Amino acid sequence: MIGHEDLAVRTLGPCRIDSPLAERLASRETTQHSVVEEDRILFDDTISMAGARGLPVEQLPSLEPGGPRKRIYFDPAKTRVGIVTCGGLCPGLNDVIRGLVLELSRHYGVRRIVGFRNGYRGFIPHYGEDVVDLTPEVVQHIDDEGGTILGTSRGLQDPEEIVDALERLNINILFVVGGDGTIRGAMEVVRVIGERGLKVAVVGIPKTIDNDIPYIDQSFGFQTAMAEATKSIHAASVEARSAPGGVGLVKLMGRHSGFIACYSVLAKDDADYVLIPEVPFALHGERGFLEHLRRRVEDRGHAVVVVAEGAGQEHIEEHEPGRDASGNVRLGDVGRLLRRLICEHLDRAGVENNVRYFDPSYAIRSVPANPYDSAYCLRLAHAAVHAAMAGRTEVIVARRRRRFVHIPMPLAVSRRNHVDPLGDLWMSVLEATGQPVRFE
Numbered sequence: 001m002i003g004h005e006d007l008a009v010r011t012l013g014p015c016r017i018d019s020p021l022a023e024r025l026a027s028r029e030t031t032q033h034s035v036v037e038e039d040r041i042l043f044d045d046t047i048s049m050a051g052a053r054g055l056p057v058e059q060l061p062s063l064e065p066g067g068p069r070k071r072i073y074f075d076p077a078k079t080r081v082g083i084v085t086c087g088g089l090c091p092g093l094n095d096v097i098r099g100l101v102l103e104l105s106r107h108y109g110v111r112r113i114v115g116f117r118n119g120y121r122g123f124i125p126h127y128g129e130d131v132v133d134l135t136p137e138v139v140q141h142i143d144d145e146g147g148t149i150l151g152t153s154r155g156l157q158d159p160e161e162i163v164d165a166l167e168r169l170n171i172n173i174l175f176v177v178g179g180d181g182t183i184r185g186a187m188e189v190v191r192v193i194g195e196r197g198l199k200v201a202v203v204g205i206p207k208t209i210d211n212d213i214p215y216i217d218q219s220f221g222f223q224t225a226m227a228e229a230t231k232s233i234h235a236a237s238v239e240a241r242s243a244p245g246g247v248g249l250v251k252l253m254g255r256h257s258g259f260i261a262c263y264s265v266l267a268k269d270d271a272d273y274v275l276i277p278e279v280p281f282a283l284h285g286e287r288g289f290l291e292h293l294r295r296r297v298e299d300r301g302h303a304v305v306v307v308a309e310g311a312g313q314e315h316i317e318e319h320e321p322g323r324d325a326s327g328n329v330r331l332g333d334v335g336r337l338l339r340r341l342i343c344e345h346l347d348r349a350g351v352e353n354n355v356r357y358f359d360p361s362y363a364i365r366s367v368p369a370n371p372y373d374s375a376y377c378l379r380l381a382h383a384a385v386h387a388a389m390a391g392r393t394e395v396i397v398a399r400r401r402r403r404f405v406h407i408p409m410p411l412a413v414s415r416r417n418h419v420d421p422l423g424d425l426w427m428s429v430l431e432a433t434g435q436p437v438r439f440e
């Protein structure tokens with residue numbers, strides 16, 4: 001159970017410098033649309049959850065609000081900032097970089113901002129990466145393109161060497177844009193910074209199309225990626241409806257979470273089946289997936305199946321689950337397995353079939369952010385700058401139930417966000433597809 005201490009945010013020290021934004025905060029108060037810096041945001045949002053703690057309201061677990069502070073820790077004129085993007089691509093990475101640079105330079109007057117190339121390896125001398133000077137002119141239009149102008153990478157790097165680079169460059173604030181792995185890496189960097197007695201703030205902007213970061217609203221880029229995925233689902237539906245025994249099969253990214261599959265199906269309500277990592281399914285037998293699909297194809301002449309890449313791993317016999325350079329488990333190809341098994345099953349049953357397989361894979365994450373995610377990225381970048389300038393560290397900025405908050409990094413990586421098989425989202429998917437609650 002999350003307690004008060006889990007939500008405490010680390011700071012580098014007292015904020016003694018008047019913020020350039022202070023005059024904008026004078027008349028602010030806590031409303032539905034804003035929270036003053038002295039206030040906190042309740043972690044529990046139902047009577048039962050809050051009541052179960054049996055605590056007076058001021059002792060209930062609560063989060064520090066995001067947003068500008070009246071006084072700040074760093075002197076903008078003497079502050080040097082670093083930005084790094086890590087892990088897989090995600091729509092909006094360039095929007096975050098752009099937002100950070102514009103807020104720092106235009107509203108705080110921070111002029112020294114550098115980008116580290118290709119993820120954490122950008123700090124490591126061995127790779128010989130130069131740093132990129134980031135100015136408003138450099139970043140003005142980078143949000144028109146997907147990807148990240150800084151480049152990214154996977155693979156563990158030595159936090160001692162990363163902090164060496166921060167010291168050599170006299171960096172006072174480091175923004176890390178990445179997912180669970182990046183945040184874990186940032187925590188190692190924070191540890192070394194503490195061991196060396198340095199006053200360097202490390203603030204994370206959570207990134208992943210998988211939406212697998214807990215305690216926050218959807219991660220930026222998820223909505224764009226999900227929207228991109230609907231194009232493949234529609235194509236699969238057109239193909240399936242245009243051929244006798246047409247079966248459209250679409251495999252979608254999302255690693256060990258099925259959010260992209262669920263939301264893209266709800267958005268493009270063309271799918272008859274959604275298979276996700278969180279809900280095991282039997283392939284064979286009278287009540288198995290394959291028999292159900294056969295009956296559907298015989299009854300209706302076509303079907304669309306959407307499978308999340310992390311689903312059905314238990315059915316992939318010959319797969320040796322290796323790991324990528326960051327230690328993430330490499331998934332077996334459930335799409336290829338299903339394509340083969342569906343063809344074999346329908347052939348054996350004498351059902352004419354035309355299986356069309358779609359694997360958009362990287363196509364859904366390498367596109368520019370849609371306007372919703374662009375605006376979301378800008379606001380996250382603003383929140384990150386406010387947090388860092390106020391001396392917060394080992395924290396990610398996030399939107400949680402429409403409020404921008406500071407979430408300690410250890411909590412952000414304490415578990416993975418999954419689709420709840422008993423939750424409302426999965427219930428909606430079952431209602432939309434009409435598939436059985438389980439294949440067994």
Ligand SMILES: Nc1ncnc2c1ncn2[C@@H]1O[C@H](COP(=O)(O)OP(=O)(O)O)[C@@H](O)[C@H]1O
Pocket residue numbers: 086087088119120153154155156157178179180181182183184185186188207208326327328
């Ligand atoms: N467990 C870990 N401990 C320390 N650093 C890590 C860890 N996992 C990943 N990293 C660092 O974070 C970077 C990105 O992690 P990765 O898992 O590839 O992507 P993401 O952050 O998007 O999940 C890696 O290049 C690595 O340097």
Ligand SMILES: O=P(O)(O)OC[C@H]1O[C@](O)(COP(=O)(O)O)[C@@H](O)[C@@H]1O
Pocket residue numbers: 086087088089154179180207208209210253254255309324365
């Ligand atoms: O980029 P790679 O190494 O091919 O890994 C693919 C994985 O990256 C992702 O696109 C995003 O993963 P991260 O956000 O953790 O980097 C996953 O959905 C997918 O399984």
Ligand SMILES: [Mg+2]
Pocket residue numbers: 087179180181208
């Ligand atoms: Mg990750």
